[in-house]
Amino acid sequence: MQIDYVKARQVFDSRGNPTIEAEVKTGKIIERAIVASGASTGSNEAIELRDKEKAFNGKGVLKAVENVNLKINEKLKGMTVTEQENIDKTMIELDGTENKANLGANAVVAVSMAVTRAAAKTKEISLYEYLGELADIKKYCLPVPQMNVLNGGKHAGLENDIQERMIYPVGAKSFSEAMQMSVEIYHALKKLMKKKFGSLAGLIGDEGGFVPKITDEEQKLELILNAIEETGYTKEVKIVIDCASSEFFKEGNYFIGEKKFNAGELTDFYSDLISKFNIVSIEDGMAEQDWQGWNILTEKLGKKIQIVGDDLLVTNIKFIEKAIKENSCNALLLKVNQIGSVSESIASAKLSFENNWNVIVSHRSGETEDGFIADLVVGLGTGQSKFGAPARSDRNTKYNQLLRIEEELSEKNKAVFGK
C-alpha cells in the first residue's frame, strides 16, 4: 500500500497551545495523529518547531505544518506505508540535523505516528499488535499505571518544588482493577483536599492532579498516604515521584521549598522519603547536566528502587548508552516526541530492555485526545505507563483505550498485566 499523501493542520492541545495533527492517506485509508508538548522539557530533546511570530504568543506551528505539506509530502508520496523505519529514516535525512531542528520534531513525529496507524489499518490489525510487530516484541502487556495525583513545579506554576507525586497500584491483579483503585484513591484525595484546604483545593494542575497550598514535601506525601489508607489499598498501592529536578538546580545546588541540597544531601533526603512513604521509583532525581549526581543517587539507591531518567535521557540512544556505561540510572522514561519518531522510540526501548532496564511509556504535560501511547505501552510490553491522573479526557483517553485493549486481549486469554 503506497502513501497517496501526507498533510497536516494546526490544532490545539490540553493547555490551549497550538500543536500539529498529521494525516496520511493510503488507498481508502486515512489516519491521523496529534503531537503532545512538554513544559519541563529536557534541553537535549528534539526541537519542537514554533513560528515565533505574533500569533499565539509565538507558539503557532504553521511552519511545521508547511514542512509536512510540502517537503515531507514530496518525499513520502509513493512510499510503502508499512516501511516504518525507512519512512522515519527518510524524514530524518531530509531534516539533516541531529535534533530535527529543520523540519521540526513535531512535524516529523506527527507524520511518523500517523504512518504507523495507517499501516496497522492496511494490515487489519490493532495498533498495539502492529507496534509489537515493529519492535519484534510479541509480549503484549497492560501497564501498571503511575498516576500523578498531586501536581507541582512547572505544571502548577510553582518554583523549587518536586513536580509529580504518583500512585502506583502494583498489587492490582488486572489493569481494570488498577484503574478502580486509582480512581477511588483520586476521589478520596479530592475529598481530603477540600476538607483540609477549602473547595478551591479540588482544582487541578496540567496533568489532572491536585495542587495543595503547602510547601513541605512530607506533608504532601502524607496526604496521599491518607487517601490510600482511606480506601483500604495500603498493601496494594505504592508511591512514585518525578522530581524534574533540572527545574530546581541552580549553580550546582538543588532547592526544594526553603531547603538547599548538594547531590549527596539530596540523595539522603530521597532516602528518607523512600523509607517513610513507600516510594518505589524516583524520576529525574538529579538534574540533566549533573551526571555525577546521578551516579551518587544510583550507587546509593539503585538496588532498592527504580531510578528513572527523563530529561537526562530524552529517549535518545546516545544518552541511554552513556547512562548504561556510567551506571547513572536503571530505567527509561519513553516520550515519543522527545526523540521525534516511532522507529527511534522503539530503538530506545529495545536498547533499554537489552540492558535489563525498565521502560515507562509517558505522556507530556500538554496532551491531546490522541491515544497512541496507550497502544505503544501494550505493544512494547513495558509494563509501566505514566499518563497522568484519571481526570480530564486528554489523560483518560489513554486509560479508556487501555481498557478496550484489556477487553480485546482478555477475549483471547492474552491479557497480561504488569511485567
Ligand code: PGA
Ligand atoms: P513535561 O513533564 O511533559 O512537562 O516535560 C513531564 C515529565 O517531566 O515527566
Ligand code: ZN
Ligand atoms: Zn519527568
